[in-house]
Amino acid sequence: MDLTTTYMGMELKHPIVASAAPLSGSVANIKRLEDAGAAAVVMFSLFEEQLKHESAALEYLMTAGTESFAESLNYFPEVDDYTVGPDNYLELLRQASAAVDIPIIGSLNGITNTGWIEYAQLMQEAGAKGIELNIYYIPADLTTSGREVEERYVGIVKAVKAAVTVPVAVKLNPFFSAIGSMAKALDDAGADALVLFNRFYQPDFDLDKLEVAPNLQLSTPDEIRLPLLWIAILHGRLRASLGATRGVQSATEVVKYLMAGADVVMTTSALLKNGIDYIGTLHNGLRTWMELHRYTSVQQMKGSMSQRKVADPTAFERANYIKTLESYKGDYL
Amino acid sequence: MILMGSGQETACETAAYLNARGEKVGVLQVRLYQPLSASHFLAALPASVKSIAVLERTKEPGATGEPMYLEVISTLVEAQIEGTLPTSVMPRVIGGRYGLSSKEFTPAMCKAVFDELRKDKPKNHFTVGIVDDVTHTSLDVDANFMIESDKVVRAMFYGLGADGTVGANKNSIKIIGDDPDFYAQGYFVYDSKKSGSQTVSHLRFGPEPIRSPYLVQSANFIGCHQFNFLNRGDVLKNAAPGAVFLLNTSPHEPEEIWERIPRPVQEEIIAKKLKVYGINAEKVARDNGMGTRINTIMQTCFFAISGVLPRDKAIEKIKYSIKKSYMRKGEEVVRKNFEAVDNTLVNLREIPVSAQATSTIELPPTVSANAPEFVRNVTAMMMAGRGDELPVSALPVDGTYPSATTQWEKRNISNFVPVWEPNVCIQCGNCSMVCPHGVIRSKFYNESSLESAPKAFRTAPIDARGFPDIRYTLQVYLEDCTGCGLCVEVCPAKSKEQTGRKAINMALKEPVLEDEKANIRFFETLPEMDRGRVDFSTVRGVQFLPPLFEFSGACAGCGETPYVKLLSQLFGDRLLVANATGCSSIYGGNLPTTPWSVNSEGRGPAWSNSLFEDNAEFGLGFRLTADKHLEYATELLKALAGSIGEDLVDDLINAEQTTEIDIRRQRGRVAELKQRLQEIADPRAKQLLAVVDQLVRRSVWIVGGDGWAYDIGSSGVDHVLASGRDVNVLVMDTEVYSNTGGQMSKSTPMGAVAKFAAAGKQIGKKDIALQAISYGNVYVARIALGANPQQTLLAFREAEAYRGPSLILAYSHCIAHGINMQRGLDQQHLAVECGHWPLFRYNPMVHESNENPFVLDSGRPKIPLKNYAYNEVRYKVLAHTNPKEAAYLMDTAQQGINRRWSVYEDMAARSGDTFQPKYKP
Ligand SMILES: Cc1cc2nc3c(=O)[nH]c(=O)nc-3n(C[C@H](O)[C@H](O)[C@H](O)COP(=O)(O)O)c2cc1C
Ligand SMILES: Cc1ncc(C[n+]2csc(CCOP(=O)(O)OP(=O)(O)O)c2C)c(N)n1
Ligand code: SF4
């Protein structure tokens, strides 16, 4: 059975990939991901903001109260060689790339134009086989138009593409008026893959403390619907590869995503919940399903239920919605 | 003149100056003193010498002269006896002192000494540099005698500690000193505060080596980095005629600044023909994303206009230095700093000086006219930076020093202050409990008192049932607030309509200042709480006890001072504090002002600092003295019982003095006794009067930091705890030597970085609680105000009530932890939650009934150590410098916590008879 797949030009032994998450925070874990059977690993994101914040905070806190009082001109021993900035991330990337055979993809979340380019180059130098841009941006400013947001995305992709030679993926959120046209624009801008969809940071309220509380919840299998829809629509219409992320809990979701047209299927929540070795379970599950249903290759499955390949293409559009409305009655009543 | 040490350079410089003008003076520099080589000394002494002054920077009380003076005299006399004197006649020799207490030693003072030598009857055993109007030993000094060369650029900078002025000046010295054509010198003068402190930098640059180790006398450049300094002291005092004056005009624009400069300052500018430049530095800093750090901006201005280097070359050098120091932080940071430099030059303005002073603004008095005489005449001089001008007679003769003086300083160091919302407030008292600076006060009072209240006075019905006429006010003394924000952080009440608003919120001070000043004046007319009516057992109650420790100069948000303040609230005027050297002796006892205060009756705690190492013994001495006085008083009472009255004597001797009401009653009896004693002729009545106040139980507290208790004073602490005496030891544990800048102590936890533990401390923190518990008769508590204020309160009260030794270990967050100080109390909470700082009390009084004396007041660790530790730079920096070692130490420290916790848990579960039995007298 042939499980191989091609994702932004990379030959992978199968389509199951660990998506960006703290799981990739150490060389040991990345090694375990490889041993458990991951076809590739996307590293957790390097947040430019966080780096800047950390460096500013260190600087501020190490100098707070200094040069104010004769007996205590400062409060910390002189340290020259502390590493702030991307050094730790890059070092991890470097060591991990050397330690494993599977490709490691660096993930980047930038805020400034220089940041995107500089860090993407540094990741490439450190051994990343690809870069995933996690463009995480909530347009809370009421004067920012949809067009401006879209241009921002496209601009970032163009800039990064021009700066690196490794392939570049864009991890998208679903909040565009026209995802199709957005996908096309990114494709035109040179994106080598689109990863659908990132889960946005949506805070919760803590009613005891009356505070806005960050509340990161793991995904559930129903969440595959939205990415499934768009992967099925986009499959076969773009040059870029398609990655699926969200809601993979078992091989079932992997199969569905592949049939919709994904080139790779990514997972995080399932691994956080069940442990790193669970990636092996997904891998075996895919194989078993294919055996049972007599598929011989992933290639064969890929996109088999995409909009272009299904019997009823309108099933993905408004007609399908209407059908859902009707279906509660039962077809034969 | 014969002298040694740094004063020689000044003396030589002055002698050279005078000789060039026809005088015949000289300096003999002693380089090796004791063994003093007589032959070398005599060989160095010119044969023409007629009079000699031996100057020393020491005072030898009781001796006939200072040591080197005596050496010189005996050497000369021996030489005369032996016939080896180089001079034809025995020269006249006088001795004098200079520079004590770090007083300045200037060319003018040297000249005064030379002038004295020329007199027929020069003063022997003189002093120079102070005005001794009591024993009249001092020499007169001509303040206008200055010899600084105009080839040297002499610059003075007035800055705030927090604005980075000193750092920028050190950098300027490096930049200019690196140039082979220049010699550079810098000296930095700091005041005694750790928040809002003022710094004065003295810089010299010149083409020849600089031999002037004294402060700049006549400056040709003056930088004033804070506009409001113009109101505080005379920043232009040292300006030479024609000097350049650079002023940070923030918050105003340079274009509008002239009229805002107080008239006397304008007059000085005009009289001295100063060239004035201005820049709104805070605005430039803000616009360039540099926050409130104006140092690079002011430094750039200095380079641009001081003329030390040609302007272009100067700016180029500054940029080079920026690049060197910020490259590590990325190009973005370098670029931002370059931009700031360029924008500075664009925004720097020369300020036109009018021919006559036009300002209508006068200088405010340093302290209010209502201040006591001593504060107006003495303290205010020091506050204005003129303490050196005070004559000897100004100072108290007996070594005591007036307290309650910080209240006159009104430092106004924060632009943001908390504002109280009566409608949201639940009157819990938390904010007032945690305020490190004693800024928040509460009172309850009868509604009728409000008749004369100012319109803006804030008030609320008291939150207690059954008191419809009683009102409550929480008053913020906003001029004394440091803006640390701890009060807002700790406030648990939230507005229903706007959850981000609490019952106390930070707001700009300016708009509320005048109203609030009137409110404070009114608040002070409301009666002080009757201590008998206050509930001492709750945080809610304690807010009504006025702190007798207020407005100290500790760091904004200091974690130590709330404990000190609480002591003063609870034990008030019965408190005797022996304070180890450390932050608490500095913010507690440094000049010019004293935060230890007095109540409305004029009584307050007595406080003293002896040394770092002997503080525990020092405090034990307080106890022994008080006990001895009490014993003597009791003896005399018994002897005079017949004339005083048996009943009163009986009551006085046997009074139960535990609660505040007991104490009040005893005070009443003592007052009564004093009256009766007046009428008794027996001479012993007078003797009793001298010790009568000791009949009110003294509360002796021995206070200090961990550097003292765990290290330098640890044998003393141990000794005192083992004495069995009624003393209370309070250790404010910042886990480093804070006052001297964060050196490691035996309290520093594993994995934390400190000076002398730059690679992370490899040994765990010493558990002195367990050491003390092992005696069985020592009350021991470990507390953290931010985690459990109620337990803190309980521990203080239990320790005081126990008539044996007590030890309280108080977690104190500190600027040396590298934390956002506003989150200090949260860190305390996390320290407890992770098990690094378990809360407990070991109470020997409980053990008396054979119950388990050890109570754990906090639960099992809920979070890993790193969730607490990595909020602090002291831990985090190691993760950046040596991640592997950091991870290893963190892991080991975590295991340590787990194990220690199980020991504590086991102790808490044991039966009472497994603990040390206690001796019962
Ligand atoms: C704890 C956690 C951390 C994550 N961190 C990142 C990240 O750094 N960058 C990123 O692009 N996505 C991040 N994600 C999103 C995941 O990569 C993934 O896209 C998302 O969880 C949906 O996939 P799932 O259903 O398999 O979990 C994170 C998700 C979780 C749960
Ligand atoms: C014998 C002696 N050694 C050194 C000093 C200098 N010194 C003054 S305060 C201090 C540190 C105090 O640290 P700590 O006891 O922890 O108190 P903190 O400042 O943290 O409150 C030192 C070393 C001194 N005064 N005496
Ligand atoms: S901000 Fe700080 S100093 Fe000011 S009142 Fe609040 S706790 Fe006290």
Ligand code: SF4
């Ligand atoms: S204990 Fe720390 S925070 Fe407090 S005054 Fe000292 S250095 Fe500042």
